[in-house]
Amino acid sequence: MTTARQWRLVARPKGEPRPSDFELAEVEVPAPEDGQLLVRNLVMSVDPYMRGRMNDTRSYVPPYALGGPLDGGAVGEVVQSRAEGYAPGDVVLHGLGWRDYAVGPAKGFKVIDTDAAPAQAYLGVLGMPGLTAYAGLFAVAGMREGETVFVSGAAGAVGSLVGQLAKLRGATVVGSAGSAAKVEWLTRDLGLDAAFDYHAAPVAQQLEKAAPEGIDVYFDNVGGEHLEAAIGSLKVHGRAVICGMISQYNATEPSPAPRNLGMIVGKRLRIEGLLVRDHAGLQAEFVREVAPALAYGKIQVRETVVEGLENAPAAFLGLLRGENTGKMLVRIG
């Protein structure tokens, strides 16, 4: 038997989650059964969508059970294998994060190539956030060369890839982020055409200045004021991809924005929701385009790494407050 630690949700957050909503439990990890693996986690992901799963509301993924372990993307090393095709030492991508040891059926674990890219890249640029950016920009929004793209949360895991992918395919790109340092990263290192700190002045005003002729595509990670400003700026036949609305996730009352939705008619806007699970078919095409770009430094990646499983809730809370630049990760191993 192995003793493991796992984070549990012990209270459903009202508004911003509090440390007391989480509890670090010690559990005995059962030996893997036939067809199962025992994995020691090295790194886990915290993602904005997890906030929604902490509410007791029906959504696209079931809510976390109260008193039960949290889960999410993680990378670990196989300790013990009772499944064909997996050997101790293999590094695997899987969905049993928020714990230091994971046991489960082998089909939930995918061996990854850590020579091709560092392990944690499979939680970010080459993983779910990367495919989200790729699918949203190209499959949902149908972005074309020469268009102007606005991405909110542009220094986040998804947003920073949206901006760079759009640039690689010949768009003019404007990004918003939550600090001057992030803005500098976006324009100086990532090559965005313009970026602004959304705390500095109203979003609509800064967007108007950055893209005076309007935008063709809006990639929404933030919602609220950002979405309203984007609807105002979108040109005729513009498209908004709604990937997330992080500004709304801690709201305790339904949010009333945007107030200019009527513009959707005259400008024939299309506003469409995005979940990466619908776009698994793009995985091969995505890797073909992004892996070489990454290898040749055409795409740059930053990560914000919090040390220690015991700090996972703090990492998650920091993510919701925008304390990360690039992908927010927790190193466990």
Added chain:
Amino acid sequence: MTTARQWRLVARPKGEPRPSDFELAEVEVPAPEDGQLLVRNLVMSVDPYMRGRMNDTRSYVPPYALGGPLDGGAVGEVVQSRAEGYAPGDVVLHGLGWRDYAVGPAKGFKVIDTDAAPAQAYLGVLGMPGLTAYAGLFAVAGMREGETVFVSGAAGAVGSLVGQLAKLRGATVVGSAGSAAKVEWLTRDLGLDAAFDYHAAPVAQQLEKAAPEGIDVYFDNVGGEHLEAAIGSLKVHGRAVICGMISQYNATEPSPAPRNLGMIVGKRLRIEGLLVRDHAGLQAEFVREVAPALAYGKIQVRETVVEGLENAPAAFLGLLRGENTGKMLVRIG
């Protein structure tokens, strides 16, 4: 010279338009120049979109000029022709309504066949409202047989066609309207599967009862509470076509609904604006499907006809208040 009457906009309405915002002027109509026609109007259309043109805001059509004549769809009879292909007595469809005589270049006038359908049908079922319904339902929403469609303003010019076209193509259809009499017309005469009076109880509650398993397509003519209820009811990958938001047109403050827009992500909803001008290419296909359906009584039409050009503003105000069933027209001739 001919003396003619024309309605002018003399004040931009704040909120609900008032009779004093309009003025009926007498003008001398010039003789048609080479290439022009003089037309005596028989019937004119009032449409919800005209309310937007009374504001001094940039939109998809220029605003009406203050002190200038109003315009809009009309059918008239050629009195004098100085253009090839037009003869006195021809009945023509054109855009110079809100007046009893119109003069202009012949290319703005289209001869219509009043044997195939009554003249005013070209302002309704066979005209702009008909093509709007057809394009929105089939080209924008991509409605398929077996789906459930919800249409608001279902007893209006566009809405009553949306419901019937959806039924003809094998959908289950729910409609909302503003009176018990309209609801009865929708279910008893037009064959909708369910309909409700949106004044009787909250829209979300009545929609839930009428379509307990949710809807696939929402055709929006109303906005506000209706749109919020529809977003709540739409199934995964549901589509909302925004044709109009008549509940918002007289608003003096930006409207805060819908408050549940975040659902667009989890349900991967698509919300898209519709302007009929983008769909002129569907005109032939539309007439091929709708004209026979009309001839064989598979599509029923009601009109609300106000007598006399002097009552055109009253007809328009009545339209905004929902006093019409089917197309709202003003008989001039």
